[in-house]
Amino acid sequence: MLELQDLRDFSITNWYGTFKDITVKTIIVDLPEQLLKTIQKEDIQDSDEDNEIVDDEELPVEFLQDFKNALNVFDNNAFVKNNWHAPVDARMFSFGNYLKVINLDDVITYFTSSSRIQEDFSIVTNIPFCIALRKWISIHPAAEFRCIVINNVLRGITPRDWPTFYAHFKEEGPQxxxxxxxxxxDNIKLRFLRKHFVFDVIFQYPDKPYIIDFEPLNSKTNLYAFSWKEIQPLINKDSPDxxxxxxxxxxxxIGIITKTDALNMLTRCN
Known part of the structure; x- marks a missing residue:
């Protein structure tokens, strides 16, 4: 569970405006109370004739128009998240496990089926919820990295697809x-609200990197090839530039292994 200030600082509604030129194009739509209540219900049933999960007449006209316009910008093919998380644990309910959104029913299905999203909706207070529709991009897992920032210095880089072996990392590591x-x-240092944080990027050389998300740097955030035990002591020390x-x-x-085993035999490049 994130602290209240974490929730505010790391909500996409708070950082997207600052970094919109170096992140995936996103359109943010406020989540109306009526739709939130529908998503929070555990016994949602499809309606009989048109197979819609929620009747459009129950939702604000302005929201429906904003949502429709946002989908049109992305040619009715978008990725979705709430303020903080994507419903990645609901992939099984999407075609091809891609979490593509082509209508509002898709959003409702993913948000309702995702434990992570449901947890957000149940514990967060005094922060307006949103639907963030993002340009759909096909991403190779080897192109996703999590970057650890301590005292406004980039200290660690780890593949998000960890622990998976990619042969090209050895040659391309320094690059x-x-x-x-x-x-x-050039783009992030001293511009984010925190001096300790994590950011995720897509990096497919020779294209420029793109920010995917920001997360707090704490024991609850997955640091993949790093452990919180080794990162925590660095937070209280000043780091030279x-x-x-x-x-x-x-x-x-070496085949399928656990994160613990991987940490014991990892390679570090610096």
Missing amino acids: IIDELTNFFN DVAPVFRYLETD
Whole structure:
């Protein structure tokens, strides 16, 4: 569970405006109370004739128009999240596990089926909920990285698809470090609300990196190739600007292993 200030600072409604030029195009629509109540119900049934989950007449006209306009911008093919999370644990309810949204019913299905989204809706107070529709992008798992920032210095880089072996990391590691360091220094450093945080990027060379999301740096955030036990002591220390980040990855393909086993045999590149 995030703290109240975390919820405010890391809501996409709070950071998107600052970083919209270096993130995936997103249109944010306020989630009306009527729809929130529908999503929170556990016994949602499809309506009989038109197979709609919720009657449009029950929802504000302005919301329906805003949602329709947003989908049209993305050619009725978008990715969806709420203020903080995507309903990734509801992939089984999407065609091809892609979480593509082509109508409002898709959003309701994903949000209703996602434990993560339901937890957000049940514990968050005094912060307006939103639907964030994002341009659909096909992303190779090897192109997604989580970057750890401590005292406004980029200290760690880890593949989000961890622990999976990718042979090209060994050769391209130094280049990945340089590109992401420059991207951070030029576009993010001292612009975010916190001095300790995590940001996720898509990086497919030679294209420029794109921000996917920001998350708080704490024991509840998945640090993949890093552990909170090793990161926590660094938070209370000042870091000189010339500290290079560590890029961690698996050097050899050893099949399916646990995160703990991977941490014991990882490679660090800096």
